[in-house]
Amino acid sequence: MNRRALTIFSAVVVGAMLLLSAWAWFQLPADARVPIHWGPDGQVDGYADKTIGLLLLPLTTLGVAALLWVIPVIEPRRANFEKSGKAYGAIWVAVVLMLAAIDVVAVAAALGGTGPTVSADACSWSRGSSSSSSACSGPHRRSCSSSSSEGSS
Known part of the structure; x- marks a missing residue:
């Protein structure tokens, strides 16, 4: 150091x-x-x-x-x-x-x-948009789709 x-x-x-x-x-x-x-x-x-x-x-x-x-x-x-x-x-x-x-x-x-918004939920990563469709359009799309479909069942 x-x-x-x-x-x-x-x-x-x-x-x-x-x-x-x-x-x-x-x-x-x-x-x-x-x-x-x-x-x-x-x-x-x-x-x-x-x-x-x-x-x-x-x-x-x-x-x-x-x-x-x-x-x-x-x-x-x-x-x-x-x-x-x-x-x-x-x-x-x-x-x-x-x-x-x-x-x-x-x-x-x-x-x-607007900048990025981040939460503990990886699906919430978005670039200034609060719509749920864009929240899962990033690199975690597949994991977000599967986790959100599991939560709705």
């Missing part, structure tokens, strides 16, 4: 997120609402005003990266922690990238894009 490289990576990602937010700030009207929460059905069920909505995920990512940076310093069993350094680094990268991806989806939705 190279904390310096992970810190630089996190700073670049947070910087890109802030640039995206700054760009979106000028694209959105003053009274715009930005999605900040999705329900289990994959639909947006929570919004924030423009300022909070555009800064929430970049600042959260910054806080998470800072926490991930400090954990190895305060870990009392450093020797054990260093043995899992590669896994820790992979988790660090995955968490930062996941938060950045959510930020992109939230900004796109605020700008009027």
Whole structure:
């Protein structure tokens, strides 16, 4: 685990997120609402005003990266922690990238894009459509068709 490289990576990602937010700030009207929460059905069920909505995920990512940076310093069993350094680094990268991806989806939705909606049910994957016919038209079509026919019997 190279904390310096992970810190630089996190700073670049947070910087890109802030640039995206700054760009979106000028694209959105003053009274715009930005999605900040999705329900289990994959639909947006929570919004924030423009300022909070555009800064929430970049600042959260910054806080998470800072926490991930400090954990190895305060870990009392450093020797054990260093043995899992590669896994820790992979988790660090995955968490930062996941938060950045959510930020992109939230900004796109605020700008009027529909984006993907995802739920625990693979049949619910759709690209901005809530109709049941398109929900099972993706790569999981066969499994969705068989699971939905089993549930209706």
